Amino acid sequence: MTAVITGLGVVAPTGIGIEEHWSSVLAGDTAIKPISRFDASSYPVRLAGEVREFDAAERVPSLLVPQTDHWTHMGFLTAEMALADARIDPAEVPEYDMAVVTAASSGGTEFGQREIQKLWSKGSRTVGAYQSIAWFYAASTGQISIRHGMRGPCGVIANEQAGGLDAVAQARRMLRNGAKVVVSGGTDASLCPYGLTAQLSTGLLSRDSDPARAFRPFSEDACGYLPGEGGSKLIVEDAEHAASRGAGTPYGEVAGYAATFDPPPGSGRPPTLRGAIENALADAGITPADVDVVFADAMGEAGADRDEAEAISAVFGPEGVPVAAPKVLTGRMYAGGAPLDIVTALLTIRDGVVPALPEDWEIHPGYRIDLVRGAPRRMPVRTALVLARGYGGFNAALVLRACGT
Structure with a gap:
C-alpha cells in the first residue's frame, strides 16, 4: 500500500486556497500584523498571523456556524477545498471506506470563552448546548465526518505542533488497515483573550513589538515565536484507489x-x-x-x-x-x-x-x-x-x- 496526497485545502494568514498561499510565500509577504480579533492592547503580545479575509457566514453553512468554533469553521472549508481539489465526491465513495483524522491543539477556545462569560455574567441557563462539544479537541473531526458521511475510523491527535505530522502518519496507518480515503491535517484558532493567555503561560511567545523582528528563528536575536491561526486539510489516499478513479498525478507520497x-x-x-x-x-x-x-x-x-x-x-x-x-x-x-x-x-x-x-x-x-x-x-x-x-x-x-x- 502506498499513501499519496491527492487534494489540498488551505486557510492561512498567507491566503485562502493553495495558489494564493503559495504566491504569498514565494513573494515573502508577511502576514504578521497587530491582532485585530480582539483588543490586545493590554497584553504583552500584540502581534499574530490572522486569517483576515475569512468570513464564516460566507464560507460555512448557516446552521453550522453557531454550533461550532472558529477553528472548526476553517476546518470545514479546508476539508471541502481538499475534497474538491482531489475530485472526490463523498457520495460516490462507500461511507465506511472514508476516514477522518485531524490534529488539534487548543480546541474551541473562542467559543468556550464566550459561553463561560455568559455563565459568569448571566447564569447557567444562558449557556448554549453546543458548548458541550464545540470546544472539544475532536469537534472538527466529528463535524467533518458527519457533514460528508464519512463513517470509517475517525480520530484526533493532540500533540501541539507535532500533531499535524502525527495525524498524517495516522492517516497512512488507516489506509494500511483498509480505508481508501482519509481527510487529515489540522487547523487551529486561538486568538482570543482566553487562548492568548493560555499560550503566554509557556513563556515562549515573543514580546517584541516590531513585526519584522518579533519572530526570527535561527537568528542571534531570536526571542520567541508569534501565534498564528488557520491550517490545511489533506486528502491522503491509497494510490491504487486514486489511480482506479482517475485522480491524476498526486502531489506526492507519504514515504x-x-x-x-x-x-x-x-x-x-x-x-x-x-x-x-x-x-x-x-x-x-x-x-x-x-x-x-x-x-x-x-x-x-x-x-x-x-x-x-x-x-x-x-x-x-x-x-x-x-x-x-x-x-x-x-x-x-x-x-x-x-x-x-x-x-x-x-x-x-x-x-x-x-x-x-x-x-x-x-x-x-x-x-x-x-x-x-x-x-x-x-x-x-x-x-x-x-x-x-x-x-x-x-x-x-x-x-x-x-x-x-
Missing part, C-alpha cells in the same frame, strides 16, 4: 515518518529530534543524501533553535541541505502549522522552487545550516523532509516524495 519524545528538562539526556529524523529516513528507505530540502520547525526560541540546527547538521552535515522556514510569514499555527508546511513542501516539489527568508536575515553563527534566504531557490526537488515539535517534548518527522521517485 516515511517517525516520532520521538524528549527526556525531561534537566535530566542531562539530549533531545531526540535527530532520532526522529533518522528513523523517518529509515522508514522511507532513503539516506540523508536523498533529501533535497528540509522544512524546519523553526520555533524561534534560542535553545530550541540550537537543538534543531544541531540535529539537522548532525544528520545532513554542516550546511548539507537547504532549510526552509516559511512559518515566519504566518506565526506558529500549532495544530495547523505542520499541515501547512506539508502543503508548502508539496508545492515546492511540484514547482521546483524553495521559499526563502528575507535577504537581511542574519543566521546565528553557531548554526551550521543552509537557511534559504533572499530570492527563492530554484532547484529540482524530489524529496522533502518536514519537521515539527510540540510543547512538552513531542517531535515528528515526515518524508514526502514525488510520485514515481
Whole structure:
C-alpha cells in the first residue's frame, strides 16, 4: 500500500486556497500584523498571523456556524477545498471506506470563552448546548465526518505542533488497515483573550513589538515565536484507489515518518529530534543524501533553535541541505502549522522552487545550516523532509516524495 496526497485545502494568514498561499510565500509577504480579533492592547503580545479575509457566514453553512468554533469553521472549508481539489465526491465513495483524522491543539477556545462569560455574567441557563462539544479537541473531526458521511475510523491527535505530522502518519496507518480515503491535517484558532493567555503561560511567545523582528528563528536575536491561526486539510489516499478513479498525478507520497519524545528538562539526556529524523529516513528507505530540502520547525526560541540546527547538521552535515522556514510569514499555527508546511513542501516539489527568508536575515553563527534566504531557490526537488515539535517534548518527522521517485 502506498499513501499519496491527492487534494489540498488551505486557510492561512498567507491566503485562502493553495495558489494564493503559495504566491504569498514565494513573494515573502508577511502576514504578521497587530491582532485585530480582539483588543490586545493590554497584553504583552500584540502581534499574530490572522486569517483576515475569512468570513464564516460566507464560507460555512448557516446552521453550522453557531454550533461550532472558529477553528472548526476553517476546518470545514479546508476539508471541502481538499475534497474538491482531489475530485472526490463523498457520495460516490462507500461511507465506511472514508476516514477522518485531524490534529488539534487548543480546541474551541473562542467559543468556550464566550459561553463561560455568559455563565459568569448571566447564569447557567444562558449557556448554549453546543458548548458541550464545540470546544472539544475532536469537534472538527466529528463535524467533518458527519457533514460528508464519512463513517470509517475517525480520530484526533493532540500533540501541539507535532500533531499535524502525527495525524498524517495516522492517516497512512488507516489506509494500511483498509480505508481508501482519509481527510487529515489540522487547523487551529486561538486568538482570543482566553487562548492568548493560555499560550503566554509557556513563556515562549515573543514580546517584541516590531513585526519584522518579533519572530526570527535561527537568528542571534531570536526571542520567541508569534501565534498564528488557520491550517490545511489533506486528502491522503491509497494510490491504487486514486489511480482506479482517475485522480491524476498526486502531489506526492507519504514515504516515511517517525516520532520521538524528549527526556525531561534537566535530566542531562539530549533531545531526540535527530532520532526522529533518522528513523523517518529509515522508514522511507532513503539516506540523508536523498533529501533535497528540509522544512524546519523553526520555533524561534534560542535553545530550541540550537537543538534543531544541531540535529539537522548532525544528520545532513554542516550546511548539507537547504532549510526552509516559511512559518515566519504566518506565526506558529500549532495544530495547523505542520499541515501547512506539508502543503508548502508539496508545492515546492511540484514547482521546483524553495521559499526563502528575507535577504537581511542574519543566521546565528553557531548554526551550521543552509537557511534559504533572499530570492527563492530554484532547484529540482524530489524529496522533502518536514519537521515539527510540540510543547512538552513531542517531535515528528515526515518524508514526502514525488510520485514515481
